[in-house]
Amino acid sequence: MLQGNCMFFTEETSTLRMKGVTVILLTAVLALGRCEHHEHTLENVALKGKAVQSSTYGSAYARRAIDGNRDGDYYHGSCSHTEGETNPWWRVDLLGVHRVSSVIISNRGDGFSERLNDAEIHIGNSLENNGNDNPTCAVISTIPPWEPVSFNCSGMVGRYINVLLRGYTQFLTLCEVEVYASPAEDIGIASTLGPSITQKGNVALRKKTRQSSSKSRGRASKAVDGKRSTRFQMGSCTQTRTEADPWWRVDLEKAYNVTSVTITSREDCCAEMIDGAQLRIGDSLENKGNNNPICTVISSFPAWETLTFQCHGMMGRYVNIFLPGCDKYLTLCEVEVHAEPDPVSLPEVTTDGPPLVTEPDSSEEFEEILSIAFDFMQSIQQLFGTIYPDSTQATEYLKENVLLAFAEEDEVTQDRQCTASRTVQENLATGGQTTQSTRWDDFGDATNAIDRNRQGVYLKGSCSHTKGETNPWWRVDLLKSYNITSVAVSNREDCCSERINGAEIHVGDSLENNGNDNPVCAVIPYIPSGQTRTYQCNGMVGRYVSILLPGKSKYLTLCEVEVNGNAIGNE
Structure with missing residues (x-):
């Protein structure tokens, strides 16, 4: 429906859109002008919120989408922008539970406005799956360039407003997100979910x-x-x-x-x-x-x-x-x-180990030291006047500084342990045998991914590369089975970093389907250009580590794969 100068999506129109009904007059109606919010009594509570997003492209931080500026030119610096990744998302924390009447989203105008198509608006109190499992207010069919469009959320209750864009290699850009809502104290939960965490069920609080x-x-x-x-x-x-x-x-x-x-x-x-x-x-x-x-x-x-x-x-x-x-x-x-x-x-x-009461506690361990030091401070006071008139203040000062001194001593010990720990695990992929589904050219041999060089420029000869194909894969044979603790993958930096999005890391002893039917250690959502990400495999047992990129017309490029683990039977 049209309210004021604003296209307003109701629950009914959202339902029609999801059933595939085309609203032919959408573009014409939106051309009437920018959207002015119809509920002047409600506040844009997003302005006081705190925004985060799944990743950040350049300096296009999440908070730019709640700066009060609807400017749709990305290069003017008022739009948020994620990296190209699987299922990018943006979220604002309203810092308290609200009844949300509507959400207005302003789209980019200088290009790529279609990227926002099919994005989902979620509202709720849960941070499970980063808040993206909260109930859906609306699914965005399309927002024309430069246009703000309002979505009716009918008083949905929540602290977190998410915008989620599903799919591989997606970029999420938002030039403004406005949330018009009222506090929800009347339902008795707003005060319990504010910035200070006092909600029932947090059993760690002040323990x-x-x-x-x-x-x-x-x-x-x-x-x-x-x-x-x-x-x-x-x-x-x-x-x-x-x-x-x-x-x-x-x-x-x-x-x-x-x-x-x-x-x-x-x-x-x-x-x-x-x-x-x-x-x-x-x-x-x-x-x-x-x-x-x-x-x-x-x-x-x-x-x-x-x-x-x-x-x-x-x-x-x-x-x-x-x-x-x-x-x-x-x-x-x-x-x-x-x-x-x-x-x-x-x-x-x-407990399998000693009970907690027998483990030295910082405050108890230095009780005698504090007592002696405090007596010394009192002697100083008598000689030089009032340095710490409040005994509590003096005790806290001493405790912090005495503990700091002992922590500095512990750091030397930890550094020695650190030096010793460097040789506990080695990169098991070094010395392994590699293969891949295809090879792009002479620069893209499978062995380049285990040459102990994370260099990410393809033409320098340190990255593997398949041809464009369906479900490309790469595999290293460790020559025997290990307990695999983690796998680190380094991405290309000269271009095409988004191509690795959605790749699967498999670990196991089978060569069925080239090893790609082995159990999954992790799915790579994205790796920023030229960077390395480590994925924990928690001791999965296997001789073969495969990286599979599902989909049609895919290219798999790996600039380094490092496999960490232990011999079976070792800690």
Whole structure:
């Protein structure tokens, strides 16, 4: 229907569109002019929200779509833009639950306006699948160049507004997203989902935490302070020192059936540092809890992001985030653990390792040191006047600085461990035998993908390349079976980086269908131009590692494939 100068898609027109009915007058009606919102009493709450997206093309950040500027010329700097990838998405967090009346989307006008066709608008309170599983308000049939179009959401309730574009090698560009809504306090949930995380079910909130080391003010407890603040300098994020295998842990005090864990990443830097981290849940403190069962491995984590990982009722008292590798540091801005309403009925938590009460705690371990140091401060006060008139202030100062001194000592030890750990695993693909479905030319031999050179310019001779074909594939024979922990893939940088989107990594012992029927370790959504991404395989057993790109007229180019693992029977 037409309201004011605005094409307004109702639920009925959306249904007609989805059934394939063509609205012939669409373009003519939209040509009447720009869309002015018809509900002047409602506020565009997106302006105060926080935007994220699945990837960022150049500097076209997600927040540009909520800057209050409908300008449709991408080069004027007011449009968001993802990389070409599988199922790109954009999301705004309204920082509270709202009743959404309508969503207005402004399309690009300088070209490629058809890229927004068939995008979906989702509204809800869940971050499962990055919020893209929330209920659908509308499916965008088309938005002509330069035009804002309004979609009626009929009071749908939610905190998160997503725009999802399904398909391989898709680019999602939004020049403005406006959300007209009213607060939803009347349904009793808006206050529980605000920036401070106090909602029922977060059993980690203000519980006892530990981590492998602490840098500056990045103490472990800051990840359970109920704040999703994403800037380290704001004082609500943890950070370990650079070390081997950093970790963080929360003690839930009782065993729970953990349904999901929500993690908030930093935005000011270093979001990629969490890539490859393992989320572990269990009752054991063996190896500081880092040997407990794995809920998931975090393959990639965009900056500013809050992601929820489903753990499907795994039972445990301890939730660990463990980042394997050398010269790593772990930083977390919030960890929320959602569980069944009541803890598991166990008379006492049984642990494979020593009970937590016997493990030295930072505050207890330095109690005597703090006492002596505080006595010393009092003596200084008597001599030189009032330095710390408040004993609490003095104690906190001493605690932070004494712990920092010990953390710096621990860092030396960790560095030695890091040096030793460099030789624990090797790239098993080196020395393997490679083959691929076809070869583009003499530059694109299959062996180029295991030459220990990540160089991404094809004509320099370090990348494999198939011909354009249906379901191209590449395979390395490791010559015997291994427990495969991870596979790293380096993408081409001189062009065509989107061609790898949707490729599948298979691991197994079978050569049926050229090894492409072996179990899937991971599906590659996208790899930015010239970059390397690591995919966790969690000990899958296999002799053959294959990369298969499903589809017609596909080219598979790999500039390096690195396979990490252990001999079967080894840790």
